[in-house]
Amino acid sequence: EVQLLESGGRLVQPGGSLRLSCAASGFTFSNYAMTWVRQAPGKGLDWVSGISGSGGTTLYTDSVRGRFTVSRDKSQNMLYLLMDSLRVEDTAVYYCAKYTFGDDVRTGFEIWGQGTAVTVSS
Amino acid sequence: EIVLTQSPATLSLSPGERATLSCRASQSVSSSLAWYRQRSGQSPRLLIYAASNRAPGIPDRFSGSGSGTDFTLTISSLEPEDFAVYYCQQSWNWPLTFGGGTKVEI
Numbered sequence: 001e002v003q004l005l006e007s008g009g010r011l012v013q014p015g016g017s018l019r020l021s022c023a024a025s026g027f028t029f030s031n032y033a034m035t036w037v038r039q040a041p042g043k044g045l046d047w048v049s050g051i052s053g054s055g056g057t058t059l060y061t062d063s064v065r066g067r068f069t070v071s072r073d074k075s076q077n078m079l080y081l082l083m084d085s086l087r088v089e090d091t092a093v094y095y096c097a098k099y100t101f102g103d104d105v106r107t108g109f110e111i112w113g114q115g116t117a118v119t120v121s122s
Numbered sequence: 123e124i125v126l127t128q129s130p131a132t133l134s135l136s137p138g139e140r141a142t143l144s145c146r147a148s149q150s151v152s153s154s155l156a157w158y159r160q161r162s163g164q165s166p167r168l169l170i171y172a173a174s175n176r177a178p179g180i181p182d183r184f185s186g187s188g189s190g191t192d193f194t195l196t197i198s199s200l201e202p203e204d205f206a207v208y209y210c211q212q213s214w215n216w217p218l219t220f221g222g223g224t225k226v227e228i
């Protein structure tokens with residue numbers, strides 16, 4: 001069974017750092033691009049970052065570029081999101097998701113994790 | 123950034139009825155549009171990709187159409203699990219963007 005399991009979310013003060021993890025299983029991890037999407041409380045979906053199957057290409061939305069870093073460890077089947085200089089507006093549930101087919105972003109995100117909650121507050 | 127506008131914001135229907143949801147893009151996204159369903163307290167689930175292709179395991183009561191700037195998701199006969207929020211998402215340009223959602227309620 002294809003599964004994604006996020007962890008690492010917690011309460012953190014503004015300006016702090018956090019690393020989210022996403023454990024992948026049930027598929028050949030290195031064959032698929034992955035992405036992070038967040039959802040603020042009571043709000044819609046917001047794309048954050050993506051990384052190719054090889055890890056050679058990374059992309060970010062403007063509001064997190066320079067503060068967040070996406071990476072993957074193929075040997076451990078793990079996806080990460082390192083978040084620095086956190087702001088109150090980064091408060092959200094963060095989902096990792098797998099592309100439906102390979103690195104083709106046009107095929108959408110077929111499998112999503114259950115999400116991990118990040119709260120940025122003093 | 124491409125802005126996606128979904129309408130209506132809320133759709134009130136009964137089980138067995140047909141639902142028609144709209145998504146309009148601020149510029150052409152060709153056929154690079156996906157639809158997701160998010161039930162309360164759950165993660166999103168991919169329904170349609172590339173405007174009209176059903177995702178693996180998605181029943182045929184879901185269909186997508188459109189290209190360019192105007193897209194439609196049709197649910198031919200609503201099941202109880204279909205009462206949820208639906209989002210469209212474009213993958214034509216970075217950053218990827220989502221619409222604001224349409225809530226389908228009883």
